[in-house]
Amino acid sequence: MTLNIGVIGCGMIGRDHTRRLQQVLAGAQVVALSDVNQANAEGVQKDFAPNARIYATGEELIAAPEVHAVLVTSWGATHEPYVLAAIAAGKPVFCEKPLATTAEGARRIVEAEVQFGKRLVQVGFMRRYDAGYLALKEAVDKHTGAPILVHAAHRNPAVPEAYTTPMAIHDTMIHEIDVFRWLLNDDYVSARVLYPRNAARSHTKLRDPQVVVLETAKGVLIDVEIFVNCHYGYDIQCEVVGEDGVASLPEPMTVDMRLGAKRQSTILTDWKDRFVASYDVELNDFIGAATAGGATGPSSWDGYAAAVTADACVAAQSTSGEAVAIALPVRPALYA
Ligand SMILES: NC(=O)C1=CN([C@@H]2O[C@H](COP(=O)(O)OP(=O)(O)OC[C@H]3O[C@@H](n4cnc5c(N)ncnc54)[C@H](O)[C@@H]3O)[C@@H](O)[C@H]2O)C=CC1
Ligand SMILES: O=C1[C@@H](O)[C@H](O)[C@@H](O)[C@H](O)[C@H]1O
Secondary structure, three states: OOEEEEEEOOOHHHHHHHHHHHHHOOOEEEEEEEOOOHHHHHHHHHHHOOOOEEOOOHHHHHHOOOOOEEEEOOOHHHHHHHHHHHHHOOOOEEEOOOOOOOHHHHHHHHHHHHHHOOOOEEEOOHHHHOHHHHHHHHHHHHOOOOEEEEEEEEEOOOOOOOOOOOHHHHHHHHHHHHHHHHHHOOOEEEEEEEOOOOOOOOOOOOOOOEEEEEEEOOOOEEEEEEEOOOOOOOEEEEEEEEOOOEEEOOOOOOOOEEEOOEEEOOOOOOHHHHOHHHHHHHHHHHHHHHHOOOOOOOOHHHHHHHHHHHHHHHHHOOOOOOOEEOOOOOOOHHHO
């Protein structure tokens, strides 16, 4: 069976996911597109999915009988109503991060899915599918001994003027928030935020870089540098310090060159290239589970846990370094 997918939000990542569904992966086809800016849907239709029908609204797309499963790749603040509508229609839905822009919104999705009685939602936390993170997890599980510290960095070359200080958490560090829960099999109990002086390339309304310190229930301290105007490239770093040793996230494969009395290798500049293979694998996973009528991988609960943590980090951005507590309610059995 070919899974008929409808894509809501045809901007940067909606376009890229449509390309991979149409040109890279097997078992699915994009039959429907929708975007508040219809020109974006038309552009994706023209370039990648000429047979897809364009729907005026996301709600109409979700209700269409020809659509078996939904991809939500619109702006973060619009995710919650679309995911809730997909659950109400009983259709599997892949939702890009963030699942919702508030913890309450993510909680409503968890409650709707629990009420439905079966997993339908996969959240776009693609790092769990990255070969480097999978290898790091194996090293942590088997070799380094119990983790004590994690040192991490999330660096983007530049961001537009519209990018604000809280977005460093909700839009950018949300990936670390999710991947370290998974990597350490742990939950967070507190967050602190520290600022050095602002980088010269930062905008006046943005504190950049920032350092977030998360403490976990098992007592691990995680420091994450978020630097979104680092200028030199897109760079994701992670080192786990354990009882018996240290494990580091592998660098992306690159050719080592010796030229003009220098050793050189390229640093990527775009998240699309850095995680290209992970996006392929996560959507392949979605196709498999959605074809069987359900969902797998990062769940609504993971999206909710990330949202609760992100809210605490944003609160900690204004406490002059004081810790903000993080607490999750009991995890519903659906997500055991
Ligand atoms: N997993 C990852 O690494 C990445 C995830 N994302 C996430 O994907 C989502 C989209 O990001 P981008 O593609 O970069 O943004 P974008 O701004 O390039 O595209 C968003 C699209 O959604 C459309 N849109 C906005 N509101 C809508 C609504 N109510 N209904 C239908 N369409 C609507 C816009 O017109 C635009 O075409 C965000 O939540 C972002 O955080 C983005 C980049 C990477
Ligand atoms: O998800 C992503 C973007 O939305 C976000 O804006 C970037 O900071 C992240 O590095 C990227 O992975």
